[in-house]
Amino acid sequence: xxxxxxxxxxxxxxxxxxxxxxxxVKTYTEKVPLxxxxxxxxxxxxxxxxxxxxRGWVGVTLPKQYGGGGLDAYSRFVLIEELLGNSTPVAAHWxxxxxxxxxxxxxxxxxxxxxxxxxxCRAESFxxxxxxxxQSGSDLASVxxxxxxxxxGWKLNGQKIWTTNAHRTHYMIALVxxxxxxxxxxxxxxxxxxxxxxxxxTVRQIGDLTGDAHFNEVFFEDVELGEDALVGSEGSxxxxxxxxxxxxxxxxxxxxxxxxxxxTWLNYxxxxxxxxxxxxxxxxxxxxxxxxxxxxxxxxxxxxxKGESPAIAAALVKDLGTELEQFIPFAISExxxxxxxxxxxxxxxxxxxxxxQICPTYSLRGGTxxxxxxxxxxxxxxx
Amino acid sequence: xDPILYDSFDRLLTDVSTPQVVRDIEADGSTQDxxxxxxxxxxxxxxxSEKSGGxxxxxxxxxxxxxxxxxxxxxxxxxxxxxxxxxCALNGISAPDQAITISPLPVHGSGDIIxxxxxxFGKLAKWVVVxxxxxxxxxxxxxxxVSDAECSDTGVVGSLQAxxxxxxxxxxxxxxxxxxxxxxxxxxxxxxxxxxxxxxxLNMTVGYAGERVQFGRPIGKFQAVQxxxxxxxxLAVASRMAAELGCQENPDGxxxxxxxxVAKARASEAAGTVVSIAHAVHAAMGVTxxxxxxxxxxxxxxxxxxxxxxxYWNRRVGDAVLASAEPTTLEFMLPTFFAKSGYQQNFx
Numbered sequence: 001x002x003x004x005x006x007x008x009x010x011x012x013x014x015x016x017x018x019x020x021x022x023x024x025v026k027t028y029t030e031k032v033p034l035x036x037x038x039x040x041x042x043x044x045x046x047x048x049x050x051x052x053x054x055r056g057w058v059g060v061t062l063p064k065q066y067g068g069g070g071l072d073a074y075s076r077f078v079l080i081e082e083l084l085g086n087s088t089p090v091a092a093h094w095x096x097x098x099x100x101x102x103x104x105x106x107x108x109x110x111x112x113x114x115x116x117x118x119x120x121c122r123a124e125s126f127x128x129x130x131x132x133x134x135q136s137g138s139d140l141a142s143v144x145x146x147x148x149x150x151x152x153g154w155k156l157n158g159q160k161i162w163t164t165n166a167h168r169t170h171y172m173i174a175l176v177x178x179x180x181x182x183x184x185x186x187x188x189x190x191x192x193x194x195x196x197x198x199x200x201x202t203v204r205q206i207g208d209l210t211g212d213a214h215f216n217e218v219f220f221e222d223v224e225l226g227e228d229a230l231v232g233s234e235g236s237x238x239x240x241x242x243x244x245x246x247x248x249x250x251x252x253x254x255x256x257x258x259x260x261x262x263x264t265w266l267n268y269x270x271x272x273x274x275x276x277x278x279x280x281x282x283x284x285x286x287x288x289x290x291x292x293x294x295x296x297x298x299x300x301x302x303x304x305x306k307g308e309s310p311a312i313a314a315a316l317v318k319d320l321g322t323e324l325e326q327f328i329p330f331a332i333s334e335x336x337x338x339x340x341x342x343x344x345x346x347x348x349x350x351x352x353x354x355x356x357q358i359c360p361t362y363s364l365r366g367g368t369x370x371x372x373x374x375x376x377x378x379x380x381x382x383x
Numbered sequence: 384x385d386p387i388l389y390d391s392f393d394r395l396l397t398d399v400s401t402p403q404v405v406r407d408i409e410a411d412g413s414t415q416d417x418x419x420x421x422x423x424x425x426x427x428x429x430x431x432s433e434k435s436g437g438x439x440x441x442x443x444x445x446x447x448x449x450x451x452x453x454x455x456x457x458x459x460x461x462x463x464x465x466x467x468x469x470x471c472a473l474n475g476i477s478a479p480d481q482a483i484t485i486s487p488l489p490v491h492g493s494g495d496i497i498x499x500x501x502x503x504f505g506k507l508a509k510w511v512v513v514x515x516x517x518x519x520x521x522x523x524x525x526x527x528x529v530s531d532a533e534c535s536d537t538g539v540v541g542s543l544q545a546x547x548x549x550x551x552x553x554x555x556x557x558x559x560x561x562x563x564x565x566x567x568x569x570x571x572x573x574x575x576x577x578x579x580x581x582x583x584x585l586n587m588t589v590g591y592a593g594e595r596v597q598f599g600r601p602i603g604k605f606q607a608v609q610x611x612x613x614x615x616x617x618l619a620v621a622s623r624m625a626a627e628l629g630c631q632e633n634p635d636g637x638x639x640x641x642x643x644x645v646a647k648a649r650a651s652e653a654a655g656t657v658v659s660i661a662h663a664v665h666a667a668m669g670v671t672x673x674x675x676x677x678x679x680x681x682x683x684x685x686x687x688x689x690x691x692x693x694x695y696w697n698r699r700v701g702d703a704v705l706a707s708a709e710p711t712t713l714e715f716m717l718p719t720f721f722a723k724s725g726y727q728q729n730f731x
Binding site: 285370 | 586592593608610612614617620623625627644648693694697698699700701710711715721
């Protein structure tokens with residue numbers, strides 16, 4: 001059976017971070033139009049990331065000796081809750097901060113830590129994750145991109161796809177096959193760090209339905225990687241990737257993605273007699289769900305802070321959270337559409353259109369609903 | 384909550400609130416033995432201050448006890464009585480050691496008549512906490528004795544609810560001068576009972592799916608069934624978290640009405656899906672009188688509208704959000720639902 005999640009508070013030392021972060025993000029949100037903020041953690045702004053880094057807010061959980069904040073999971077929760085709750089563009093450093101940095105810290109060699117971690121903390125090095133391939137989506141263990149041994153390191157051949165921000169990040173941490181074949185499944189997979197400026201790499205952007213292009217196809221043709229490209233031990237890629245996912249699935253990015261839209265809609269209602277009875281109930285419905293998700297997310301953070309890897313609890317938060325994130329645009333468009341003839345501001349409608357179009361990805365990125373529910377079923381002892 | 388207290392209460396209810404006891408009480412309303420056993424355990428006084436002879440549990444601590452009452456489908460209003468006895472003690476009144484339930488909203492505009500409809504546990508309660516507004520406009524929170532009320536059955540099989548009606552305020556009414564927001568309290572306690580019942584429903588349904596064999600294997604091996612059970616688990620976990628949140632007091636120790644609203648809205652919304660998935664997985668077996676699932680699903684169906692449905696409480700939260708001057712939901716939510724006090728116990 002599942003271990004219950006217990007309500008827990010955020011300790012004072014972590015809450016102490018909040019006022020300064022909030023003050024800083026407010027100076028940003030004041031001058032950026034809503035439809036840009038609606039991109040939430042898909043919004044890419046390297047300058048913004050560097051401003052955060054200057055204040056010590058990139059890599060807060062990494063040790064101070066590498067330029068990190070030396071803070072715990074609660075502190076990071078507070079930081080990103082303010083960043084995402086105010087819809088700031090964190091995409092540039094997001095992956096490095098959330099996954100790549102902690103991964104290198106945990107599994108990397110001393111040289112890798114000395115090289116990458118300070119660059120991550122200064123927001124100089126941005127990372128992307130190379131997981132999916134044309135024939136490997138949810139069935140991630142079937143990846144075919146292969147690194148083969150050479151006298152000086154590795155030679156990489158293959159292709160990744162749906163790699164977010166590969167065209168504007170510096171490094172990719174990819175899950176690749178280093179031995180055996182696709183039939184060997186979880187065995188023989190490893191994680192490698194790839195410098196995306198290396199010869200033999202072609203990055204091709206894929207436009208999306210909103211007019212943005214964040215996805216990419218990435219082709220590797222005889223790409224030479226050094227001996228030091230391997231992260232962790234050879235053949236442990238699957239276990240390492242699985243450990244990362246608990247960090248990826250339970251945070252505020254799983255319920256605040258559509259918050260800029262929601263807040264703008266609330267302000268629109270406030271300016272128009274606070275909405276009818278149905279609108280008010282709807283607003284309450286969304287807030288009650290958010291409050292519970294936030295409590296659950298803090299409870300998972302407590303487990304992370306204790307060094308546990310609460311993969312199933314995290315899957316549960318992500319599945320429920322993305323359901324709400326997808327409900328928000330649906331509900332708001334339904335509400336606005338109940339009053340034909342009302343003049344709704346263009347900015348609100350543009351944000352609504354953007355989120356309505358892109359929100360199907362909320363429950364794809366980081367594991368589909370079906371995969372997450374399969375994990376929960378395993379936690380229930382059913383498989 | 385102290386795990387020793389939690390475990391001892393869980394064991395007590397496992398012994399005294401068996402499915403057979405629940406069925407017997409639903410059939411004839413005779414709760415004497417069960418009450419006696421609970422009184423002897425001392426748990427009726429759990430929320431009374433230690434100074435006054437109780438265990439001094441705050442609402443936040445008592446959450447786990449409410450949860451267990453729901454998990455064992457306890458067929459007496461112990462959870463409501465615990466809180467009512469605590470409020471009586473605050474008023475310097477030693478409440479009777481009898482079944483006390485809560486019915487804060489009598490029918491509007493009944494003049495001197497106090498007409499309480501669908502009172503939870505009304506069939507077997509001896510006292511009811513009522514918020515009464517007289518035609519003169521004067522408002523009183525009182526404990527009214529059921530012995531002075533006209534009691535009528537709701538006609539719902541197995542239900543412990545009753546309609547209770549007092550022609551006027553009886554002389555034996557106990558007035559509570561220092562009072563609390565009873566509707567909110569009753570709502571969050573009920574949300575906690577619901578979370579407990581959902582936990583049992585989840586366990587029973589997962590267990591059944593592991594035993595029932597079709598097409599040569601347990602139905603729980605089929606992905607279509609697994610996905611449904613995962614949703615059930617998500618809703619049970621979320622409802623439990625919501626109920627625990629609803630039981631957190633404000634920093635000044637008063638109940639947090641909006642957190643209670645979150646609790647009841649979330650649990651009531653979840654209950655519908657929880658019940659339908661559980662019954663779908665159990666198929667015909669689940670709706671038989673003999674099988675225990677119905678002891679929980681009938682309660683969930685009743686409890687989801689007791690003290691306000693999801694829509695009622697969502698509306699209350701929505702009104703508060705829209706009346707707020709905070710520019711973002713985050714700035715509204717944190718002080719409203721997550722003020723520090725009441726969480727401190729978890730910090731060490």
